[in-house]
Amino acid sequence: MVGVLTLMKLRVLAHSTSGARAGGLFLGAAAGLALAAGTIMLAGADLPGPALRGDLFTAALAVWMFGWLLGPVYTGGGDESIRPEQLALIPLPPRRVAFGFLAVSFIGVGPLISLVAFSALVVYAAGLGLAAFIVALVLVPLQLVLVVALSRLMLAVMGLAVRSRPSAVLSALINAGVNATLNQSWVLIWAAVQFGLVDRGLPAGFATLLRVLPSGWAVVCLDALARGDWPLAAATGAGLVALPVAATLIWSRLLVRRTTTRPAHRGPGRGRTPLLDRLDRAGPVGVVAAKELRTWSRDLMRLHLRWFAIWFGLVYTLWPLAIGWAGLLPWAGVIVVVMAAATSANLYGLDGTALWLTLVDPGRIRADVRGRQVAWLIQVAPVAVALTVAGTALGGGAWTWPWALALLAALLGGGAGLIAYASVVFLVPGPEPARRGGNPLDAGNIFGQVLAMLVVVPATALPAAGVALLGNRTGSPLLSWAAVAVGLATGAACTWWLGREAYRRLGERGPELLARMSGGGTVTPGPGRATAARVKLPPRRAAVVTFLVVVCWIPLFPQGLVPLYLIWRGSDTRLWFLALHLDDPFRVPVAVAMALLGVGMLWLGTVLSRRWQGAAA
Incomplete structure (x- = not known):
């Protein structure tokens, strides 16, 4: 045995x-x-x-x-x-x-x-x-x-x-x-x-x-x-x-x-509600959104992931209250959005081979992607907005409002775009929903996907954060509040553009994705351009690329950009930031060098991967 x-x-x-x-x-x-x-x-x-x-x-x-x-x-x-x-x-x-x-x-x-x-x-x-x-x-x-x-x-x-x-x-x-x-x-x-x-x-x-x-x-x-x-x-x-x-x-x-035994479903998760009725009458996109909302309430895996994101954001920001610091409360909604996007980046993988229902009607592909984006926003946005407003009122100051609202708007749009894009481009095959009864938590090998989303989703808020920082630097309230408009604009752009790329790629590679899910991730490469796109890196080179892409964020942010910000603010905090343990004039050069090291590692990892793909093609 x-x-x-x-x-x-x-x-x-x-x-x-x-x-x-x-x-x-x-x-x-x-x-x-x-x-x-x-x-x-x-x-x-x-x-x-x-x-x-x-x-x-x-x-x-x-x-x-x-x-x-x-x-x-x-x-x-x-x-x-x-x-x-x-x-x-x-x-x-x-x-x-x-x-x-x-x-x-x-x-x-x-x-x-x-x-x-x-x-x-x-x-x-x-x-x-x-x-x-x-x-x-x-x-x-x-x-x-x-x-x-x-x-x-x-x-x-x-x-x-x-x-x-x-x-x-x-x-x-x-x-x-x-x-x-x-x-x-x-x-x-x-x-x-x-x-x-x-x-x-x-x-x-x-x-x-x-x-x-x-x-x-x-x-x-x-x-x-x-x-x-x-x-x-x-x-x-x-x-x-x-x-x-x-x-x-x-x-x-x-x-x-x-x-x-099988999971117990005590009746439908969502009955006929005014919202679902309006969505059902709103055309193909609304029908898909209503279907997704019903799925989110009935599929135990999705329900677990949604509430995990909400609870994580709450507990994460409440913990510092134990030492009398309420500074994280304004960012509860932001954290919920990032975590919700990270755990929702494999929508088609969670659906399994049901993708064929969309592929047999090519005219439905655009509506399917847009409907999933709308449903995700309906699920996440109200909770995130409520947590942001309540947290900022309880633990923030006047300067916190434009920051919190700008980042929230940018991340909601960026998350809505990235979940659609990642679900198509970086699909992770998982078990069929009907066969997940033995282990409802089995979502496939999504750890790498979650880790990547936790890095990429916050990056969509960088333009809004830059404008808000510039407003703080110049002391201009108007410029600080302009960051909210920038966040709305970049969020809308990410939702539209990444959603468009998602349904275009789904139309081009839909049969391949369906074969991947049917075969558990193993697909025989076809001829032409798609062959090069699916070439796997050798184990050693893949290990080097993965190391560079994952570790690069340590010198870039914790040892580079964050110390530079603390030096600019005149903070006495040192913690584990290398540059802050040095004396002038070495603090700024070391922090800049660490940031450049992080950028260089990210660039090198990208170049190594692309060169191998090009050579294999």
Whole structure:
């Protein structure tokens, strides 16, 4: 059983790890190894007092555990290269299937990197005695089994949780809340520095909580061995063995429910409403928009993604209130728009092969794209406007209004254009909606697409931001408010132009896109221009291009443009900005050099990709 599943998994990896996917895998592995190295260094760090080292190391292990719990959910439903549904007709006991799939889960880059990170337990135990050192060698694989088993259980629970609309909204709140909290971890770091926690240690209650979590049981076991507390060491060690077994047994029962039940839809999500009636009478574009609105309310995947964007924007901007700073509240609507666009950039991929209904009537293609844009704006704009107005009134000043409104207008238009364009040009094949019942969170491998949208969508607001900045610089309120008009103009232009490009390309490449979705992303290249457009980069070159395009934003924005802005404002903030830790006259040249480095990396990545495509043609 395990051998067959292992061969299947290896064969899938061999055929799917190429091109941009290989580049993304290489980049993710490099980042993971860097985090693993940091964990090992923390485990052996010479900190004031062993308690502080244990507290921080336990916190790092908790971060790894939550990464395993939430990472698969956040990146499109986890690894579904082999599905339990494929074995549904084979007479196998559920427990055997569950343990087989658990064994296969250890095949991949992620488990290997986690194993390296958890080897920090050996480093931590090096100074606790021979018994702790020997036990740590056993705890390292147990820690890996623990997080993988809990990850599979978490994914199964989330898959069942989004089988009704109320639970889909609630699960989106939990998912977005934890992700926003991890993204706003700087608040916790700032609080730790302000209150001297780095020197005095973590609060006793929080330190205890970290050790109560399953991720901290290994540290508790090692500390107990160092003190000679053998009963506690035996109890925590037994817990590290029993919990993965229990999680796998529970998962086996959930696998039965997954393969034998379907999501519960309690009636239509949207009935006959005045808005839908007006759209139905508004021509082909209105009909498509009404159809999309009904789909957004009935498709649990889309419902989950929409509410994830809303909850993420809210929690992300509310977190700084914990340290008494309300400066992010005006940007709640902006963040919701960016996240909604990032999670909506694969509309045709989510629909599956239903695209053929549009392609058989070429006259419907333009209306289909425009209708989807209208529906997305109807879904996102009211919430974003309400959050922007409320957040600016509560946490902004007079200067914030033109900024917030200008950026919101530009991003709404840019997002409406980019979701249509990306859905056609960068389509990610996913499972058919009717076959997504086993795992409603399975949206395909959309992580790279989401990451790219999180970078490109904010770029559509740069003209409006430039005018608003110029208004602040010159002290002209009229010029500052002119940024709102610029935002409206650029937003409308992005919606119109990118939408036009989307339906033109859909008309030209529609059959190819349909074949990609039918074949899971594998299409035999046709003759002519389309062949060159679909040539894949070699794995090494794809890794280099992916590294350049992804990493270039670090020197460009955080180490380049942001320090230049802070220097211009005369801010004393230093944080992790390299240029701000230098003395004049080196601050500005270093910040400019970092910005130019980022631009150069982006240019080089683009040139390498285009030259290979041209050579292949």
